[in-house]
Amino acid sequence: MADMRELQKMRREAFLRDVRQAQEFDFIEQMEIVSVEDANTCAFCAAQNGKRYPKASVPELPHSEADGCNCVIGCRCIVIAVVPDDF
Ligand SMILES: [Zn+2]
Numbered sequence: 001m002a003d004m005r006e007l008q009k010m011r012r013e014a015f016l017r018d019v020r021q022a023q024e025f026d027f028i029e030q031m032e033i034v035s036v037e038d039a040n041t042c043a044f045c046a047a048q049n050g051k052r053y054p055k056a057s058v059p060e061l062p063h064s065e066a067d068g069c070n071c072v073i074g075c076r077c078i079v080i081a082v083v084p085d086d087f
Pocket residue numbers: 041042043044045046063068069070071074075076
């Protein structure tokens with residue numbers, strides 16, 4: 001499935017870009033995983049929704065089968081920068 005590999009490569013590049021950009025903002029300390037809430041999201045990915053990590057140690061996305069993901073159309077989890085409440 002070359003197309004799926006390309007799609008996951010694109011998702012990986014977007015993830016790496018988002019983490020890299022967060023490193024440029026000192027007030028961003030954490031990033032939060034957001035998973036898609038629909039029938040194509042596996043139980044593993046659904047359970048990751050809302051988890052927060054220090055921006056230097058965010059698990060690599062998209063999740064792989066080795067991570068525990070079995071989304072039929074591939075992992076679509078993303079990360080968003082957490083903006084502090086007092087920003
Ligand atoms: Zn999954």
